[in-house]
Amino acid sequence: MKYLKPWRSDGGGLLHLTILLSLAGLRLDLDLDLCLLLPPPTLLRDELLLGCDPTSPAYALSPYPAPGGWGRADQLHPKGREADPAAPPEGQLLREVRALGVPFIPRTRVDAWLVHRVAAGDADGAHGLLGAAAASSAGGVGAGVDGGSQAAPGGGGDPRASPSSPLAARQEEKAPAEQTARVPDADGRASEENEVLRERHEAVDHSSQHEENEQRVSAQEEKSLQQKNEDENKTAEKTTESRNERHLNGTDTSFSMEDLFQLLSSSQPENSVEGISLGDIPALPGSSNDGMNSSAHYNVNFSQAISHDVNLHEAMLLCPDNTFRRDPVVRTSQPQEPFLQLNSHTTNAEQSLPVANLTAFLPFVDNQMRNLTSEDFLHDLNINIFDEINLMSLATGDLDAMEVSQLFQEPDSDSGLSLNSSHNSTSITKSNTSHSICEEGATGYSSDPESLPHHNLEGAVGGNYPAPMGHRSDSGFCGDLAFQHVFHNHTYHLEPRALESNSESFSWPEKPEKMSRYLSDTERNLSRDERRAKALRIPFSVDEIVRMPVDSFNSMLSRHYLTDLQVSLIRDIRRRGKNKVAAQNCRRRKMDIILNLEEDVCNLQAKKETLKRERAQCNKAINIMKQKLHHLYHDVFSRLRDDEGRPVNPNQYALQYSHDGSVLIVPKELVTSGHKKENRKRKREGIEDGFH
DNA sequence: CAGGGTTGTCATTTA
DNA sequence: CATAAATGACAACCC
Numbered sequence: 001m002k003y004l005k006p007w008r009s010d011g012g013g014l015l016h017l018t019i020l021l022s023l024a025g026l027r028l029d030l031d032l033d034l035c036l037l038l039p040p041p042t043l044l045r046d047e048l049l050l051g052c053d054p055t056s057p058a059y060a061l062s063p064y065p066a067p068g069g070w071g072r073a074d075q076l077h078p079k080g081r082e083a084d085p086a087a088p089p090e091g092q093l094l095r096e097v098r099a100l101g102v103p104f105i106p107r108t109r110v111d112a113w114l115v116h117r118v119a120a121g122d123a124d125g126a127h128g129l130l131g132a133a134a135a136s137s138a139g140g141v142g143a144g145v146d147g148g149s150q151a152a153p154g155g156g157g158d159p160r161a162s163p164s165s166p167l168a169a170r171q172e173e174k175a176p177a178e179q180t181a182r183v184p185d186a187d188g189r190a191s192e193e194n195e196v197l198r199e200r201h202e203a204v205d206h207s208s209q210h211e212e213n214e215q216r217v218s219a220q221e222e223k224s225l226q227q228k229n230e231d232e233n234k235t236a237e238k239t240t241e242s243r244n245e246r247h248l249n250g251t252d253t254s255f256s257m258e259d260l261f262q263l264l265s266s267s268q269p270e271n272s273v274e275g276i277s278l279g280d281i282p283a284l285p286g287s288s289n290d291g292m293n294s295s296a297h298y299n300v301n302f303s304q305a306i307s308h309d310v311n312l313h314e315a316m317l318l319c320p321d322n323t324f325r326r327d328p329v330v331r332t333s334q335p336q337e338p339f340l341q342l343n344s345h346t347t348n349a350e351q352s353l354p355v356a357n358l359t360a361f362l363p364f365v366d367n368q369m370r371n372l373t374s375e376d377f378l379h380d381l382n383i384n385i386f387d388e389i390n391l392m393s394l395a396t397g398d399l400d401a402m403e404v405s406q407l408f409q410e411p412d413s414d415s416g417l418s419l420n421s422s423h424n425s426t427s428i429t430k431s432n433t434s435h436s437i438c439e440e441g442a443t444g445y446s447s448d449p450e451s452l453p454h455h456n457l458e459g460a461v462g463g464n465y466p467a468p469m470g471h472r473s474d475s476g477f478c479g480d481l482a483f484q485h486v487f488h489n490h491t492y493h494l495e496p497r498a499l500e501s502n503s504e505s506f507s508w509p510e511k512p513e514k515m516s517r518y519l520s521d522t523e524r525n526l527s528r529d530e531r532r533a534k535a536l537r538i539p540f541s542v543d544e545i546v547r548m549p550v551d552s553f554n555s556m557l558s559r560h561y562l563t564d565l566q567v568s569l570i571r572d573i574r575r576r577g578k579n580k581v582a583a584q585n586c587r588r589r590k591m592d593i594i595l596n597l598e599e600d601v602c603n604l605q606a607k608k609e610t611l612k613r614e615r616a617q618c619n620k621a622i623n624i625m626k627q628k629l630h631h632l633y634h635d636v637f638s639r640l641r642d643d644e645g646r647p648v649n650p651n652q653y654a655l656q657y658s659h660d661g662s663v664l665i666v667p668k669e670l671v672t673s674g675h676k677k678e679n680r681k682r683k684r685e686g687i688e689d690g691f692h
Numbered sequence: 693c694a695g696g697g698t699t700g701t702c703a704t705t706t707a
Numbered sequence: 708c709a710t711a712a713a714t715g716a717c718a719a720c721c722c
Contacts, residue, residue, distance in 0.1 A: 528700080550710065575711095582712055587699085589713085631701060698721080706713070 203418060529573045536566050538573075545570055546577030 530542045538545075539560065548556065553574065557567055637650040654671055656664045 121714055576701065578711065579702080579713095583700070583714080586715095696708085696722090698719100700719085702715105704714085704716105705722100707716085 529576060530568055533573060536569050538562075538566050538570055538571070542573055542577060545573045548574075548580070 144221055224424055527542065533540075533545075540556065545553070546566055556571065562570070634650060634654065636655060637648055637653070640648040648665060652668060653665050654668050656666050656671070
């Protein structure tokens with residue numbers, strides 16, 4: 001999905017279908033069919049645009065201005081508005097449409113005209129209108145949808161539409177050389193582009209980015225491809241039937257498109273367009289592999305059409321020789337788009353439909369696809385898509401999110417697209433908030449080789465998982481192709497931070513920390529960079545990228561073809577990874593330092609205590625010595641007698657130890673003041689020590 | 693719900 | 708000069 005404007009919360013349940021159909025590679029004109037067949041009361045045409053390819057007629061039909069810069073639609077809708085100059089004035093048109101019993105009000109003149117013609121039974125004309133619009137949006141050189149252009153009086157289109165769009169301008173900035181190469185000269189431009197666009201449109205019809213240089217496949221190859229698609233159509237039909245049977249038996253949680261349509265029809269039977277009820281739609285003959293482009297466009301059996309389209313897509317993508325590899329122009333220019341569209345913003349979570357249930361909408365008919373589990377599916381589908389899908393409103397009144405959630409909820413599913421039980425339970429108990437969303441597009445890449453087979457869904461959508469090493473073209477091819485589906489633009493509520501946070505002009509959808517709650521357990525276990533690496537299909541593990549020596553790292557980068565974005569991301573991953581390790585080491589070191597300091601403090605405190613104890617013991621010993629000395633002093637004086645034989649008073653005399661070793665009895669008055677001071681000082685010190 | 697701990701990231705400095 | 712490491716600061720998340 002590209003060039004999308006923000007989701008609107010009042011979108012119909014069909015919006016889910018639109019997105020999923022787009023996921024499945026369906027063209028939007030099928031969505032328009034859905035719109036016409038089963039229009040919710042408040043179905044908004046512009047919302048139907050959300051899930052479509054820019055070449056879709058809906059872009060040309062889009063009547064609305066670009067409030068949030070929703071890309072080409074605003075560029076194209078004037079053309080679409082004039083797609084059929086034969087349309088009557090708007091007021092008259094609306095009256096006629098009402099008179100035809102169309103149970104909803106078309107919001108644009110083109111819509112009204114389209115509905116008018118369809119409701120009036122002029123499906124061919126309406127389809128022609130679509131085809132004209134498609135031609136207009138596809139570049140406007142008359143390369144309408146097969147069988148559609150013949151009834152497109154105003155389908156000339158405007159070749160300036162695409163290049164003049166802001167996105168195109170961005171692309172030109174990104175890859176001016178490629179753009180130039182793509183439009184070599186102004187003179188044969190019309191005819192050349194005519195052919196190219198026609199071929200491209202065929203490729204788009206098959207829901208693939210067909211490489212321009214390799215588009216010119218031989219008629220034989222096309223024939224074989226068509227044959228293959230026919231076979232796959234048959235398989236798809238059987239698959240759908242079997243799935244329906246399983247569903248009826250209560251063993252399948254998956255809903256086919258028909259299931260949904262029946263659900264919608266039954267819930268709002270009055271909404272079916274007069275004369276175009278689902279039950280009236282005959283199955284398209286299996287041989288008509290271009291049925292979607294045929295004039296009987298409106299009688300497409302949806303499941304068949306879907307299966308048909310998906311299989312074609314697969315057939316191309318799984319082409320072993322990469323015949324459908326995208327051309328360098330697309331490779332260089334287009335990957336830029338999704339990144340600008342990544343900033344999905346989830347709103348209105350209250351009305352979201354559990355993702356896992358939505359997976360059931362996709363009738364993957366290929367065995368390989370069918371064998372995928374819902375977890376694989378969730379892994380491989382773009383986080384953004386699911387993000388948006390989940391958070392889209394179903395509040396049209398027709399389709400209550402809870403109802404659908406519960407309707408689609410059946411235990412013991414044996415479907416290949418069945419849900420993870422945990423997701424189911426979460427969806428039930430927390431239907432408002434539970435979304436198992438793979439952030440940033442859990443696409444096929446995994447460093448774990450064992451996981452690769454489980455990521456083939458993305459491969460089915462965007463190509464097989466590239467060879468991990470040394471397959472330049474594959475890598476680029478798959479990565480770029482993946483972008484188209486992984487980074488479907490639900491660009492919406494572009495947060496300034498999201499736009500500016502990344503220096504590589506790559507905006508991740510939302511803060512991963514916040515997004516983590518939407519991730520499946522498996523995805524949650526992945527780091528942000530791992531998820532990013534997966535999203536960009538970087539063929540190296542994050543661990544490799546981080547731990548690799550510089551030389552190996554540089555040689556690795558040079559040995560593999562990597563887009564600038566991939567290289568940038570790899571370098572970022574390496575920088576972040578190293579910094580993460582450094583931060584961990586730093587913190588560990590810091591903690592070690594802190595612990596060591598704490599230990600030192602403890603040791604020092606213990607030492608201090610020891611010293612204190614020793615000092616106390618010393619003081620105690622000193623005091624004992626002093627007491628002994630005191631006792632000795634008095635003992636000596638008690639034995640001394642003066643000349644008259646009287647005892648010497650110790651208060652009046654003192655013993656003085658002379659330098660020659662003799663002991664003298666001297667009156668205290670004669671003791672020098674210095675000695676007194678010294679003695680007093682010593683006494684004071686002794687008293688102080690005694691306190692300690 | 694506030695607050696502390698943990699972790700990742702960015703910016704900057706240092707080696 | 709490029710790169711890695713180190714580190715402070717900040718934010719988000721979790722308990």
